[in-house]
Amino acid sequence: MPEKPLCRLVVLISGSGSNLQAFIDAVAGGSLPAEIAAVVSNKADAYGLERARKADIATEVIDHKQFDSRERFDAALVDTIEPYQPDLIILAGFMRILTPVFVSQYRGRLLNIHPSLLPKYPGLHTHQRALDAGDTEHGVTVHFVTEELDGGPAIIQTRVPVLPNDDADVLAARVLEQEHKIYPLVALWFAEGRLTLEDNGVVLDSVVVQPEGFQYESA
DSSP, X not given: OOOXXXXXXXXXXXXXXXXXXXHHHHHHHTSSOEEEEEEEESOTTOHHHHHHHHTTOEEEEOOGGGOSSHXXXXXXXXXXXXXXXXXXXXXXXXXXXXXXXXXXXXXXXXXXXXXXXXXXXXXSOHHXXXXXXXXXXXXXXXXXXXXXXXXXXXXXXXXXXXXXXXXXXXXXXHHHXXXXXXXXXXXXXXXXXOEEEETTEEEETTEEOOTTOEEEOOO
């Protein structure tokens, strides 16, 4: 029987690409049976592109400033992505709001990671907002992308404590450590055929996941 082809990933970035590096390491280490087919950035100076080149991964740059609308940028993005025939698209610090047409095209194959316990704190500055609110715990959520900003169905969350002397940078570093664990894990579930987005919600191992996502206990 022929081997099942590897799950093909396209990763979209805008910056340093630390989550991209977590995927590169997981693939190289054998814990994620997938192939990163390409890394696409809307910024030519994104350090994540260098990470991809060092790992011999194809790179593409589409400067959003060259387009007069989100719709035209997203159309160019689709044209760039499609030749790589992705099974799954990973948003890893991709700082663009995607249009409904783009999101619809990749429904159920488009993942994002957000540094808060969604639905708390969609948008930016999540760590400072958690501190300002006096939260005792904070965390990160991986979710399927829908038309609602940071509002797609949650797949997994992990929580971290907020400590008395934390500032936003210290808290962000604690959260980022967990991001690097759970994001490749979700891609593994998808690659193994265990994770899908259905009309009734996120389904993992044939069970509908609770609305806040699977709760991952960090070691």
